[in-house]
Amino acid sequence: MRHEAGEAGCRTREVDDLAQEHVTVWARPERGTRGPAAVHSRAELTAVAVELADRSGLAAVSTRQVARALGTGQASLYRYISSRDDLLDLMTDAVAGEVGLDVPLGGDPVEDLVALASRTKAVHLRHPWLSDVPPEPLRLGPRGLDYLEYALRAMEPAPLSGRIKMEIVALMNALVAQFARTELQTSRGNASRQAAQTAHLGEAASRGGHPHVAAAMADRTETDPAQVPRDLSSR
Amino acid sequence: MRHEAGEAGCRTREVDDLAQEHVTVWARPERGTRGPAAVHSRAELTAVAVELADRSGLAAVSTRQVARALGTGQASLYRYISSRDDLLDLMTDAVAGEVGLDVPLGGDPVEDLVALASRTKAVHLRHPWLSDVPPEPLRLGPRGLDYLEYALRAMEPAPLSGRIKMEIVALMNALVAQFARTELQTSRGNASRQAAQTAHLGEAASRGGHPHVAAAMADRTETDPAQVPRDLSSR
DNA sequence: AGTAAATTGCGAACACTGATCGCAGTTATG
DNA sequence: CATAACTGCGATCAGTGTTCGCAATTTACT
Structure with a gap:
């Protein structure tokens, strides 16, 4: 495990040892030229x-x-x-690299980014662990770089600074991850345990003076996305 | 560590052992009545x-x-x-529980939620590890329940289903976490290492036919948030 | 050709981690 | 007063990421 701070655990974002270079995988070459051929890659x-x-x-x-x-x-x-x-x-x-980047851009940044986000979400659904990878900043490999390039190209018409555009990409990916999480959770997810949790939460809510939570848990209404107003205000 | 799937590591969201109850902390009482008094709590x-x-x-x-x-x-x-x-x-x-919930609601769901999000972000900045806690679904304690209640109360005027409202809260928190991440990263964050990373990335971008990435990295413009158009389209 | 340098696979170990078990001691209940 | 429940905790287990040293192998440079 990472011994940066003398302790181990999940992928941390601690202070780097100043003595350590900590080069990315992408910076180091895969193989030298000297030794015997590597069995794997x-x-x-x-x-x-x-x-x-x-x-x-x-x-x-x-x-x-x-x-x-x-x-x-x-x-x-x-x-x-x-x-x-x-x-x-x-x-x-x-x-x-599984996100298709050969889809031509339409010209509207929002539409193009939404389409990209949709394809990204599909990858998240295919690889559920992806939402669990702790988001480390700026560790793009070649495929990630292509991805970023595509997203920035989609935003070319937008009058925004480069930094803002990159933050938008990060934000969009955070949203995609969250959407993927809820979608995975409701699909593959253990109906029995889920129901138990929900019931327990609803009970706790109704017991302890949380009427809105209780109401929301009891609400079985399916909101039709088409009739949701654009600005979330009342009707 | 979690032995659910026979392996350990970061906080996982694996399939629960069906034999295991896996009750939440909140479900179990803190102390029994029999034994000697507990030294801690x-x-x-x-x-x-x-x-x-x-x-x-x-x-x-x-x-x-x-x-x-x-x-x-x-x-x-x-x-x-x-x-x-x-x-x-x-x-x-x-x-x-550090998020202040005694702020009166104004009545506009969006405004009230934005204010709540802002206060939540402040907590994230005060406790940087919070963005690192893997988001587990529906494990609210009493404080989290109060938080959810407040958020749902803020959304009372909105004609949305309970499920959607709860998804909105989760989404908002994912956004807050992402904002906090970038903010923390640019503030407390290791200027030397950061610059090196950025430079390396920019070089890789300009070398490998990623003009938009290169341009975005080179862009030192600070976007004035006031003049960003609402819909992100071109001017 | 021959030597030196670099590289590979890997067994063994190290320093951690979360979690379990059993035991002596302590407390409240029936 | 006995029994049941609870506490603190040393010892231990299984698992983790990472390092080291060594024999073997291949390339590069005399």
């Missing part, structure tokens, strides 16, 4: 890791399990990557 | 954990470190909570 590592995550969740992507699925020793992985985070970067970039 | 645990996270990040909140900061044994923590996730729930609920 970063692409193979990535494919196996993605497969593993698709089947068993992001937590299943441990160095040992990936190594086993690859048929190699655990320590051997570190010949291809220098940390588990590198592997996450590779995985993220790989699935970013 | 959930509130004390929570306070120490929040303090620890504020200073050293979410990864520093390990059972051992919390126990040490509390002056007790590691295994003793499990008398108050049944998993580390419980502790995260407690922490989240505690800081949710």
